[in-house]
Amino acid sequence: MPFSFDFGGFDPSAFGGFSGGDASQPQRPKRERKPRKAIGNAFTRTLINLGVTLLFGLGYFYFELPALNFHAEEFYVFVFLLCAVYCVCAVLTSGFQGEGVKGYFGFVKKQCTIPFLVLVALIAAIIIGGLTSWVVIRAGSYSKLLSIKDGDFASEVEEISYNQIPMLDEDSAARLGSRKLGELADMVSQFEILPSYTQINYQGRPVRVTSLAYGDLVKWFTNRSAGLPAYLIIDMVTQEAEVVRLDEGMKYTTAEHFGRYLPRHLRFHYPTYMFADPVFEINEEGEPYWVCPRMVKTIGLFGGTDIQGAVLVNAVTGESQYYEEVPNWVDHVYDANLIMEQYDYYGMYHNGFINSIFGQRDVTHTTEGYNYIAIGDDVYMYTGVTSVTSDQSNIGFILSNQRTKETHFYSVAGATEASAQASAMSQVQQMRYVATFPLLLNIADQPTYFMSLKGEDGLVKMYAMVNVQQYNIVETGSTVAECEANYRRALADSGLISDGDAEAVPSDQEEISGAIAEIRTAVLDGNSYYFLRLEGQDTFYAVNAAENPLAVILNAGDQVTIAYTAGEGGGILSGTSVARAGETPVTFTPEEAPADAPAETGQPAEDAASSNQPT
Structure with missing residues (x-):
């Protein structure tokens, strides 16, 4: 039976409401949507x-x-x-x-x-x-990206002089650069330093260079017409920072904006080239350039990243030119991470992809970390090589030319870089020094890790040498010469070299004779040093009394012969040994002090020679 609602005469259906029964409801007619009109023809x-x-x-x-x-x-x-x-x-x-x-x-x-x-x-x-480009089916091609030659360490890696050994890492160089810029009142308020320091070989010495950058957008707007006025050079040997002012400012850098922004400047001139990260360098005349490596893919469409030449951009004028073979003064074309990646492809896949997973015969890879060293006119990247199944020892290492990518593998089994760093720090654990990533040097035909020891302020305090094959042989020194002398004696004591090689004078050691005109003393890091100036000279020679007890009894006017490290520069040179005139300079340890050396009295070194010291 149909039913309906009666609300006192009120009919909801009249207002579109519901109602009972089969009464039909009025429906609103649907509006037909009109298609939007197209624009023009x-x-x-x-x-x-x-x-x-x-x-x-x-x-x-x-x-x-x-x-x-x-x-x-x-x-x-x-x-x-x-x-x-x-x-x-x-x-x-x-x-x-x-x-x-x-x-x-x-x-x-x-x-x-x-x-x-x-x-x-x-x-x-x-x-x-x-x-x-898939490595699974192109493993052979990936393993051939880096051409590797086997080398003999003792015959191919020559002993280098101290003025070629970089003693700073990038962090220490950055600290020195920041301090140097802080001394220049006309620059520190307007500019800052680009954080990327490029290590190059400049006029025969290892240095790190970087450009200035604008402090912020406002300072860029007020200074852009003149450009960036200078760049920094950090000498890796003397640890001196220099701000090189330019006659005309650099207008094409990574700190610029709009058309002078370096990547944009490159893209507009070379729209089809792919580029790796540009690096800042200077030529032998000190002119600033950006080295922009051209990146290519050699396996399929997207695999086998490699470098094919570079575009050199003058940072002042913006002039650019592409070189298939870059000039010899350029040092940094191949990035260290790229070389390590290519070696890892070789180490993993030279026996096939399946072997890299199952069996793993002769499967190797690089260690974590790398460093640079100057050899001749080029800079070489060093890193260790270890087996995928080993975590505490290296099977060898590679040296790769950063300009040409010429790479040599040297089979030298020994400790990893991390183990060498730990050994060096254990020698001075009371000082809480931190070891930098080591370099590999040839000391008396022995592969040797060399590293700097930094204090909490980030600056270098001492140096350490660790034998690669017997990393329990560890020696330190306040100078590189002192460190090497101690290390050579340790090698001789262990029977690895002869006593003659232990007493060999490094190639950059020189001698000078004369009468002492002035003596000064100071205590540095708990050691007494005597600073000797000879008549007719302005240079002081720093001699460690612990290593040269004869220095304690020297007086003004004495005729002496001093052996010192050449090539350091500056007003103070490191004297490695001192002797009276007519005698051979010999470096002594405290246990080997000559019989005529003064006995320990507890008197401060400053008082022992106070009558000879000018105030």
Whole structure:
């Protein structure tokens, strides 16, 4: 039985409400949606679509700087975005015509046929390119990226003089640079230092160089017309920082903006080149340049990253030129991480991909860390090589030329760099010094880890040498010469070298004779030092009394012969030994002090020679 609601004569159905029974309800007629009107004719719409896409592309290219190269991954992102922008514009300008999902899809497909085909082609290229670059099926090609020659350490790695041994790491160099800039009142308020320090061989000496940068955007705006006025050189041997002022400022750097921003300057001149990170260098005349390595992919579309020449950009004028073979003064073309990556490919896959997982016969990789050393006119990257199944010993190491990528492997089994650092720090654990990542040197035909020991202030306090094959042989010294002398004696005591080799004078040791004109003393790191100045000279020679007890009884006017380390520069040179005239300079340990040396009295060294010291 049908029923209805009676609300005192009120009929809800009259107001569109519900009611019982089968009474029919009035329905509002549906409004037919009118299709949006298209803009102009087909030719006009195409021009608008292309114009908007072009404007977007120019803006994206200006700010993101993608390489127009099929080997560059960012190129595909760029093209995808262009196609997407064109499709959106085409749909908007054509008025969203179509009924239902199928109708809209057909409409969009009709408007975006060409961009759709481009996207399909790019996706296919990415898939095929990725497969042809896959290390699983191209392991042999990856293992051949780095050509490696076996070498003999003792015959090929010569002993180098002290003025070629870098004694600072990048962190210490950065601290010295910041302190130096802080001394220049006209610069410190406007500029800061780029954090990347490039180690190069400059005029026969290892140095680190970096450019200044603008303090902020406002300071860039007020100083950009003159450019950056200077760059910094940190001498890795003398530990001296120098600010080199330029006659004309650098206007093309990584700290610039707009057209003078270095990556943008490169992209506009070389739109198809892919570049590795640019590095700051100076030529032998001190002119600042940016070395911009050209990166190429050699395996498939995206694999086998390598370097093929470099573009050199004058930091002052912006003039650039591409060199397939870079000039000899350039030191840093191949990044250390790239070389280590290529060696790891060789170490993992030279016996095949399956062997790298199962069996692992002769599978090796580089250790964590690297360092640089100057050999001849070039800078070489050093890193150790260890087995994938070993964690405490190296099987050898590689030296790789940073300019040419010429790489030699030296089979020298021994301690890892981390073990050597721990051994060195244990020798001075009461000082709480921290060891830098070691270099590998040839000392008396013995492969030797050399490292600096830094204090809590980040500055170098001492030096250490650790034998690679017997890392329990560890010696330290306040100077490199003292450290080497101690190390040679330890090698002789262990029977690794002869007594004659232990007493050998390093190639950069020189001697000078004369009458003492002035003596001064100081206590440095708990050791008494005597500073001797000979008549007719302005240079002082620092002699450690613990190593040279004869220094305690010397007086002004005495004729002496001093052996010292050449090439250090500055007003104070490190004297390694001292003797009276006519005697041979000999370095003594406290236990070997001569019989005529004064006995320990507890009297401060400053008082022992106070009658000879000017105030």
